[in-house]
Each structure stands twice: as C-alpha cells, then as structure tokens.
Amino acid sequence: MLTLDEAGLNLADVAAEARRRLEPAHWDFFAGGAGGERTVRANEAAYTRRWVVPRVLRGTGERDLRICLLGEPVSMPVLVAPTAFHRLAHPDGEVATARAAAEAGTVMVVSMAATRGVEEIAAAGGRLWFQLYPQPDLEFTAAVVRRAEAAGCRALVVTVDSPVFGRRERDLRHGFVDLPPGLACENMRDTDGRVRTIEMDAGLGWERIAWLRGITSLPILLKGVLHPADARLAVAHGVDGLLVSNHGGRQLDGALATLDALPGIVAAVGGRLPVLVDGGVRRGTDVLVALALGATAVLVGRPVLWGLAVGGAAGVRHVLDLLRADLDRALALAGAARPADLGPDLVAGPDLVAGCGPVATVVGA
Incomplete structure (x- = not known):
C-alpha cells in the first residue's frame, strides 16, 4: 500500500517522488528529450494554451x-504509451506495468525496447499492443512480429518518426549509452539468444508498411505522424489508426507539439480511422481537451514510469486512477456524460474561438 506522500495528489507529486528515488542518470533518461528539449516543454505547454x-x-x-x-471496448480513453527500459524504474519492469493496465481495463503498448520479453509481459494479463521499429533485417522483423502475435498482442504500433536516433544531451552528459549489466532489450533476442541492437532505418518508406500488411493480420497503427499530408497518405495505404506523436520530444527537437498538430490530422483523416495522441498529458482536463479536438484516446508514457518507480504495479495503477478520476470530474464540470459528447465547441485557445472551433486551417491540411 502506498502512503499519501508516495502516492501524491497529482502526477506532479508522483514525478517528484520518482525523481527522489531514481538514480540521476535514469531519471534523466526518462525525463529528457533531444537537443534543447523545446519539444518536451512544448507538449505540456500546448495544453496550458487551451481553455475549456x-x-x-x-x-x-x-x-x-x-x-x-x-472494435474492442476499453475502460477509458487513456492508454499506456510504449516506453523503454521499465526495469530501470522497478525490478518487475513491464510486467508490473501490464498488471496495472489490466486492472485498470486499458491497453498497454509494449515497447520493442522492453526489458521483459513480450511473452512474460502478456502472462501478466490484459490487452496488449506491440510497438515496432521496423528493422533493416526483414527476416528478423518478421520474427519479432510473429512473437508479438503469438503472445496475444492485438495490434502493431509502427514507429515512423525515427529514421535516425535523436541526440539526447542528458544521456550524453551521464555517459548513459547502454543498460546496466543484467538488463537487456528482451524483444531483440535472436533465436540463438543473442540480443540485437535496435537499428533505425533511414530508408524506411511506405513500401515497408505494405510489406508489414502482407505478413500480419493485426491492425497497424502508425506512431509519429504530425503532418496532415502524411495522415492522408496513411488513409490511402489502408492503415488502421494514427498516433499523433513527436516521440515525447526525444527525436526532432523543435517538432510541433502534438496537441497543436492534432486538429490538422483529424481534419485530414475525416473520421475514416481512429486518431490517438500522446505527449504532455498530465491532467484529466488535458485528456478532455484532446478528445474535444478529435482524438479517440490519449496515451501517457512518462507518468506511468513515475508511478512504476514509486510503487511498482500499485504506483502505475495510482497514476491511471488519478487520470480516470480527474477525467470523470472534468466531464461532469464541462457538461458531458461520455467522451462522445465532447467537441471543439468546448475548447477555446489561440487558434480556437469558444463555440466556433478552429479559426484557421492548419498549414498543409
């Protein structure tokens, strides 16, 4: 059982306790971003510019x-985003996170860079999707997809915003370039037990999405779409969903905040597939705003890791319960009974007029 001091009244409290517990290099790995971290800050700041x-x-x-x-029910429009190296936060790692997500009745997206194997994570129960960095070695990529399928994952979330690694200066200052002894990216194990290094593929193109469609029957969502033109191409290529994401500010510093990109993606998709969004969600009102601007659901990453560091599965469950209760209260106070009741008329901000929606079309939309 978590104490009140450990649990915290909000996610900022949980973050403060997590920072106290984690090694500085590990805290900075989770908290940090690329370059000067403009985009990390912008993701959260975008919500402060909107008003209900x-x-x-x-x-x-x-x-x-x-x-x-x-096509499946989810208990709330808050999902667990794919994040790497959960065992840096707690010995149980991704197994604890999966257990908490299952208890909360929501989806966990398992990272390809998880420190527990997808099979072990699946044994904790709950509904899993699998995040994939397509590897230049197609045979190995196909083997990873088959592992995810066999473990019971119900969708593939393909990361498309990472042709190269972002330059993360906090990690460079700490010399944090590899996992401590005893930890590994377990989903990167080859058939001979060797752990491969995740390779970014600068040659990745739409033909690889078509190839993935040919080797799996799982729904395919693209993670990392910010430009409306790419959203239209995704619809044309028959993907099953989009995740508006800038990798939590960890790839291209200066990339558009995800909430700012969301309306243009929603307009480009035109209701033909679900649009999810991550980055910067810290309150139930943030969830409400994202849903009102057209998101089907949001994903949270860093707050889950904070909860994991504070209390394992119980800490993650506390984070999800905080967001659930906060969203429920926000819905009531905004005059909505369910997520489907929300629309852009409930949000005002620099690019929105209360009750009127967007005042200008996003460039490229």
Whole structure:
C-alpha cells in the first residue's frame, strides 16, 4: 500500500517522488528529450494554451468513460504509451506495468525496447499492443512480429518518426549509452539468444508498411505522424489508426507539439480511422481537451514510469486512477456524460474561438 506522500495528489507529486528515488542518470533518461528539449516543454505547454468552455444544465448524471477502439471496448480513453527500459524504474519492469493496465481495463503498448520479453509481459494479463521499429533485417522483423502475435498482442504500433536516433544531451552528459549489466532489450533476442541492437532505418518508406500488411493480420497503427499530408497518405495505404506523436520530444527537437498538430490530422483523416495522441498529458482536463479536438484516446508514457518507480504495479495503477478520476470530474464540470459528447465547441485557445472551433486551417491540411 502506498502512503499519501508516495502516492501524491497529482502526477506532479508522483514525478517528484520518482525523481527522489531514481538514480540521476535514469531519471534523466526518462525525463529528457533531444537537443534543447523545446519539444518536451512544448507538449505540456500546448495544453496550458487551451481553455475549456463548459456547458451547463446538461443533466450528465453518472459518467461513462468507456470507448470502443479497434472494435474492442476499453475502460477509458487513456492508454499506456510504449516506453523503454521499465526495469530501470522497478525490478518487475513491464510486467508490473501490464498488471496495472489490466486492472485498470486499458491497453498497454509494449515497447520493442522492453526489458521483459513480450511473452512474460502478456502472462501478466490484459490487452496488449506491440510497438515496432521496423528493422533493416526483414527476416528478423518478421520474427519479432510473429512473437508479438503469438503472445496475444492485438495490434502493431509502427514507429515512423525515427529514421535516425535523436541526440539526447542528458544521456550524453551521464555517459548513459547502454543498460546496466543484467538488463537487456528482451524483444531483440535472436533465436540463438543473442540480443540485437535496435537499428533505425533511414530508408524506411511506405513500401515497408505494405510489406508489414502482407505478413500480419493485426491492425497497424502508425506512431509519429504530425503532418496532415502524411495522415492522408496513411488513409490511402489502408492503415488502421494514427498516433499523433513527436516521440515525447526525444527525436526532432523543435517538432510541433502534438496537441497543436492534432486538429490538422483529424481534419485530414475525416473520421475514416481512429486518431490517438500522446505527449504532455498530465491532467484529466488535458485528456478532455484532446478528445474535444478529435482524438479517440490519449496515451501517457512518462507518468506511468513515475508511478512504476514509486510503487511498482500499485504506483502505475495510482497514476491511471488519478487520470480516470480527474477525467470523470472534468466531464461532469464541462457538461458531458461520455467522451462522445465532447467537441471543439468546448475548447477555446489561440487558434480556437469558444463555440466556433478552429479559426484557421492548419498549414498543409
């Protein structure tokens, strides 16, 4: 059982306790981003520029946070984002995270760079998707996909924003270039037990998405889409969903904040597939704003790692429960009973007029 001091009243409290517990190099690995970390800061700041314009006398009664995603019910529109190296935060690593996500009734996206194998994570129960960096070695990539399928993962989340590694200066200052002894990227083990290094592929193109479609029947979502033109191409190539993401600010520093990119992606997709968003979500009101601007759901990454560092599975569950309760309260106060009730008329900001939606079309939309 977590104490009140450990659990915290909000995610900032959880982060402060996690920072106290983690080794500085590990805290900076989780917290840091590329370059000067402009995009890390911008992801959170984008939510501070939006304001909720609540409706009244709507008779919302008891709220229902459930959504349908890829044809399956999910308990709330908050999912666990793929993040690497959970065993740096807690010995149980991704197994604890999966257990908490299962208890919360939501989806966990397993990172290709997990420090527990996908099979071990799946044994903890719950609904899993698998995040994939397509590797130049197609045979090995196919083998990883087959492992994810065999473990029961229900979708592939293909990261497309990483032709090369971002330059993460916090890690360079610490000399953090590899995992400590005894830890490894378990989903990168070859058939002979050797752990391969994740390779970014600067030659990655749409033909690789078509190749993936040819080797798996799993739904394919693309993670890392910020430009409306790419969203339209994704629809044309038959993908099953998009994740508006800038890799948490860990790849291209100066990339557009995800909330700022969201309306243009939603407009380009035109309701033909689900649009999810990650980056900077810290409050239930953030979730509400993202949903009102067209997201089907949000994903949270760093807060999950903070909870894991503070209390293992119980800490992660606390983070998810905080967001659930905060979203429920925000819905009630905004005059909505369910996520489907939300629309852009409930949000005002620098590019929005209360009750009128966007005042200008996103460039390229």
